[in-house]
Amino acid sequence: VQGLGGSTPSGLAVGTLSEIAFTSFHPTKMIPGYGGAVATDDDALWEAIQRIPLNDHAPSLDLPSPGTGRLRRYRSQIQPVRAALIRPFDPGTLGHNVEQIQKGWQYLSDNVTQRNERAALLHNELSAAGLHLLDIRPGDSIWRLTFAAHNTASANWIARHLQSAGLPGSRLYPSLSGLFAPGTAPIAEAIAPRLVNLWVDHTVDSRYLQRVAEIVLSAPRIPLT
Numbered sequence: 001v002q003g004l005g006g007s008t009p010s011g012l013a014v015g016t017l018s019e020i021a022f023t024s025f026h027p028t029k030m031i032p033g034y035g036g037a038v039a040t041d042d043d044a045l046w047e048a049i050q051r052i053p054l055n056d057h058a059p060s061l062d063l064p065s066p067g068t069g070r071l072r073r074y075r076s077q078i079q080p081v082r083a084a085l086i087r088p089f090d091p092g093t094l095g096h097n098v099e100q101i102q103k104g105w106q107y108l109s110d111n112v113t114q115r116n117e118r119a120a121l122l123h124n125e126l127s128a129a130g131l132h133l134l135d136i137r138p139g140d141s142i143w144r145l146t147f148a149a150h151n152t153a154s155a156n157w158i159a160r161h162l163q164s165a166g167l168p169g170s171r172l173y174p175s176l177s178g179l180f181a182p183g184t185a186p187i188a189e190a191i192a193p194r195l196v197n198l199w200v201d202h203t204v205d206s207r208y209l210q211r212v213a214e215i216v217l218s219a220p221r222i223p224l225t
Contacts, residue, residue, distance in 0.1 A: 025101050033101035112141045118200040119145045125213035144197035152193040153222035161215045168199045
């Protein structure tokens with residue numbers, strides 16, 4: 001969401017130079033609370049944001065006409081929950097929510113440090129598995145440790161066994177290019193089904209990291225047929 005598709009005069013995508021940025025708040029994310037925030041130092045962008053009406057009910061989602069089974073399922077899943085997801089805060093809970101966000105922001109640096117340390121331990125455990133693991137660099141803020149399995153079947157195996165063991169993990173959202181413009185981003189469409197996200201927040205400990213590593217390392221290289 002940091003890149004809106006537009007570009008600056010130099011050709012860089014909007015968001016890469018911090019002209020506008022988004023973040024969302026949730027107990028499972030980097031900063032607790034609920035809702036989201038938009039930040040920009042561009043007066044014209046800020047004025048445009050202020051003109052967006054906040055209605056009691058969200059407008060209907062204007063999706064393209066469904067052309068594939070996946071797109072039809074996506075439409076059917078998102079429409080019923082949109083009004084529940086996009087709504088004004090109840091005045092009675094707004095103050096408490098702001099307090100949660102401010103507290104989370106205050107401890108964000110410590111939170112990032114702890115997450116990065118857990119991610120580094122897990123990264124080291126998985127480094128010999130032949131997975132596609134990104135390097136952890138100075139300055140990174142890791143929410144989930146994400147890796148690409150050898151293929152979709154292997155990713156499915158890992159996710160199923162994590163679930164069976166009661167260990168938290170998740171899969172990536174479907175590639176939006178695959179839903180709305182199939183074939184335009186073949187690399188993204190190919191790698192998205194192979195991605196697995198592993199928890200590294202305060203809810204996990206060294207035992208979790210060890211169990212997760214054992215499951216991932218035991219995943220068979222399932223041949224594609």
